Amino acid sequence: MAKKTIRDAIKGLPRRHAELIIRAFNATKAMDVYEGDLSLYLQVIVQTLEENFEKMYVMKSAATTMKSILEANF
Secondary structure (H helix, E strand, C coil): CCCCCHHHHCCCCCHHHHHHHHHHHHHHCCCCCCCCCHHHHHHHHHHHHHHHHHHHHHHHHHHHHHHHHHHHHC
């Protein structure tokens, strides 16, 4: 039997919702190893968004610190 994928997970959803979930999951660049479990796909999407937000927050804080240092010294 073939392994289930995200396409199996979104069966029964309205087409527009299904397309958005597939796009969001594909944007994570995660491997499709969740055996058609929609809740796991959504968890991966959320986790990826949270991790990316954290990275952006750290980078923004670092940029602000660097700007302050440069302004103080020049």
